[in-house]
Amino acid sequence: MAFGVKKSFFGRLQERIEDVILMRPEIDEDMLDELEEILITSDIGMDTTMKITGKLREDIKHLKIRDPEGVKDQIKKIIRELIDKGEKHKLTEETPLIILMIGVNGGGKTTSIAKIAYKCKNKGKTVLLAAADTFRAAAGEQLEVWGNRIGVNVIKHQEGADPSAVIFDAIQSAKVKKIDVLICDTAGRLQTKKNLMAELEKMNKIIDREYPEAYRETLLVLDAATGKNAVSQVREFGEITDISGIVLTKLDGTAKGGIVITISDEFQMPVKFIGVGEGLDDLKEFEPSEFAEAIFE
Ligand SMILES: Nc1nc2c(ncn2[C@@H]2O[C@H](COP(=O)(O)OP(=O)(O)OP(=O)(O)O)[C@@H](O)[C@H]2O)c(=O)[nH]1
Ligand SMILES: [Mg+2]
CATH class of the missing domain: 1.20.120.140 (SRP54, nucleotide-binding domain)
Known part of the structure; x- marks a missing residue:
């Protein structure tokens, strides 16, 4: 299967x-x-x-x-x-790597961060998480719970703090501790697209300035169950920032795999991971041929 x-x-x-x-x-x-x-x-x-x-x-x-x-x-x-x-389907193996997770709220960003962190850790890499979703109440705590579960440190500020300041601190810590992979959570929805754009721009600027030697990934997390809506999210986030790949979540609960085809074709963007459940092991690296085979399984 x-x-x-x-x-x-x-x-x-x-x-x-x-x-x-x-x-x-x-x-x-x-x-x-x-x-x-x-x-x-x-x-x-x-x-x-x-x-x-x-x-x-x-x-x-x-x-x-x-x-x-x-x-x-x-x-x-x-x-x-x-x-x-x-090759673009693979998350880069180069380190130090900084991954920015973006996407609308409820899509599965925080859960996917935990799953990716767990994967990296199992590969022998050192991992640090940055709770740069300071917008939603308890978002930082949620990430901390995951961090504790997988044995990975989390850099966290107060709710409402500047997300870029969290990223700044996380970068300093990552450098000192020689962390291989730093994964940053971000807020799902701000009041306006303008706010979201400004916030992502600021985060990118901080990373460029403080960590120019780091390799970068920006992963857009999409809930497969939202179908065509997910396609418009790729367009909207793509206008705001460069996206290196897609994490398509909740493919266990829906039969909406078809949107992988649309996204791949319309945006020439690689799907990197698919989420198939709520557990730490429920994230699979995307394999195009396996996926195509699954159509007629
Ligand atoms: N079945 C299933 N549930 C998932 C998957 N990925 C995430 N979820 C669930 O989706 C819900 C939302 O996930 P979060 O990781 O909190 O989503 P988020 O994007 O961080 O949401 P905000 O922090 O509110 O922006 C949680 O109940 C997760 O357990 C998946 O692949 N399959
Ligand atoms: Mg979250």
């Missing part, structure tokens, strides 16, 4: 595709039209769907695909090529 989850990310999508393809004796236009409709209604945007079925039509002609099983394999291949961003 791909990614160790029982439930497919694609759920109904895979059933419906199989119904359309495998129930037919031969490939015809009706089948391709139906396929198009299924993709569009499965959180795969119109443009991306057209790209997939357009390519499929060409491939059927050029590769002389005759049987429905061959169509199935070809769809898998087309999707894999769309989502595969090569």
Whole structure:
């Protein structure tokens, strides 16, 4: 079972595709039209769907695909090529590394930070967390609970403190303690986009100034259950800051895996991790071919 989850990310999508393809004796236009409709209604945007079925039509002609099983394999291949961003799927192994976790509230930032910290620690890296979500009540405490659980220190200020000051302190501490990976939590939602932009800009400035030698990752955390909304979040956050990759959470509770395809295609952005539960082990490194296989599992 791909990614160790029982439930497919694609759920109904895979059933419906199989119904359309495998129930037919031969490939015809009706089948391709139906396929198009299924993709569009499965959180795969119109443009991306057209790209997939357009390519499929060409491939059927050029590769002389005759049987429905061959169509199935070809769809898998087309999707894999769309989502595969090569080496960019991997979180950099270079250190010192500073990871900024961003995304709207409730998406799973804090939980994903704990999971990534746990992964890094298990790889033998030293990790420090910065509670730079000073906006939401008890956000720092929540991170501290995770820190205690995995045995990782947390730098935290008072609620309402300047998040950049937390990052400043965390960087100084990371340098002194020769920390490999510093992961920074950030506030999910400020009153306005302008505030959020200003805050992220300030944090980036502090990091550039105080830690120019550090490698950087900015991970956007998205809740898969929000479907198309997640796609607009990529657009909005992308306008505010450079994003190095996506963490797509809650793929255990939903069959909205289709948005991986849309995001990969529309933004040319790599998905780095997927969240498949609330536990520390429930974060998987994203593997494009495994994911494409899972469509028809
Ligand atoms: N099922 C499931 N639940 C998840 C996953 N990731 C996070 N959650 C849950 O989602 C809820 C919100 O997660 P948080 O990590 O607190 O989200 P956040 O983005 O930090 O939220 P704010 O701090 O309010 O901005 C928690 O109940 C998590 O346990 C996942 O992959 N699967
Ligand atoms: Mg949080």
